[in-house]
Amino acid sequence: MAAHPILPPSELATWLRAQPTLTGTAPPLHLDDLPDDPVLLFREWLREAAAAGVPEPHAATLATVDADGIPDARTLILKDVDARGWAFAGARSSRKAAQLGARPAAALNLWWQPQRRAVRVRGTVEEASATESDADLAARSESARGGLQPGDWVLWRVVPTRVEFWQGASDRNHTRIVYRRVDGRWQLAAPAPVSAPAPSSAAVPGSLVR
Template sequence: MAHDSLAAWLRAQPTLTGTAPDLDLDALPDDPVELFLDWMRGAVAQGVPEAAAATLATIGADGVPDVRTLILKDVDARGWVFASTRSSVKATQLAAAPVAALNFWWPPILRAVRVRGAVVEASAEDSAADLAARSAAARAIIAPGNWVLWRIVPAQVEFWQGAEDRHHTRIIYRAEGAHWVRTDNARDAKQKKGQTA
């Protein structure tokens, strides 16, 4: 397939074919964890497959981003949790550059969530408890002390809701000390329109 025809073929593929749920910008919580749990539960209720799957981006030794898909283990006020072996590539990358980004994409409901921040290792007890909760077959291939939980402590969490007309909604929570500051592009657009009216 020639490049021009490939580009045309790609452009012709359907996008944003899902249906976005109603979104009340006046009823958003102050904490992004609460909104994330609401959106994830909504994704599961709508039958989104693998709703806990996410793409994790880390930084390689060469300074180039590296990504892979994994499963979210937990989320609470301490951060978004994922796990792997200490001998994995991601573990080596996180040891050298303890920052990451996590992206969830739920096409049937036109929603995505991006989490960015520092990464901290969970306690040995938490890692051991997570390993113990895995199946016997999964535990059998893990060497002692090689299973690790990490938390992304978010500096920013972005909630994206797509729209057919491409007027997508972005809700951004930024950590400022112990508090969150929330902005959204819909309100920003209204404010700018009001200032120029």
Template sequence: MAEHPILPPSELAAWLRAQPTLTGTAPPLRLDDLPVDPVPLFHEWIRGAAAAGVAEPHAATLATVDADGMPDARTLILKDVDDRGWAFAGARSSRKAAQLDAHPAAALNFWWQPQRRAVRVRGTVHEASAAESDADLAARSASARTGLGPGDWVLWRVVPTRVEFWQGSSDRNHTRIVYRRVDGRWQLVAPASDSASSAR
């Protein structure tokens, strides 16, 4: 087998490595009174991010796969979170709609850099009722509704099987709080530190 020469790091690679990480300030994290399911904790974290001045805390990256199994991702706005799931919306003619139709599963990632916090949500995706989708369309501004009629706008929900809350630490002793759905019930995995993990 031919050996590949070891190339020096590129200028960009060196520049990237020199950039600071985990420059925010993590808020106090209480691990002794966590809720039994992830929804109340998510409400607490996203409202806390907004109160701390984090810009657009409701923006998230949605990851899907296409018909060939290739991953795809885009940034969108969270619509709601309750016991039914994490809601987002889009046009039925969009690429994400086609991907969700072929593979109704997705992951959401929230990154609140000033607080060194991230939340990861993954699970199956279900289309909301037509009435809910129409109501979400009606709540958009007039300019955002241009070219969309009832039935052209879809509200989906990620019904999670796993939700992870991550808080970074400057000493790399990061904390993970993981909820898993087992037999229809939430199971809280004991919060753990992850000193081997790098900053996200």
């Protein structure tokens, strides 16, 4: 196979590299007082983002995979977050409904730039009851319903197996907090700088199992 020639950076590439990054201000992070459940930490971070004036802090990017294994993503609004999972909704006739029907797994990503914070959630996806889905549709304004009728709207939940909280730092010594669901319990890995070598096992000295 012929080697690709090494081309000089394009004008766009040069411009992109010159753009500022991590321009926000990170809030204090209390690593010695983390909750056992990622839902609690997520709610805390979400409310802090809203209180700090982060625009639309409940907007999340949902990633799915279609029947052919091709990934897709779109931005939507979270409906709720509780012990059952991260809830979102959409039309039953939508592309995401077809993709979730074929492959019921997904990932969510939230990025709160002013606070240098991001949250990633991944897991299986479950469809809520018809009663819950219809109630969510009824809660929308008439214009937002757009003629949709009960049964046309679906509420789903990402049932998480992994939740990651990330806080950036200007010196690139970012912090990552990872919760993993193992045998029905949440395991919290000891928070460490992103630049640190990844542990070979969850059972390393200093790790937290909760």
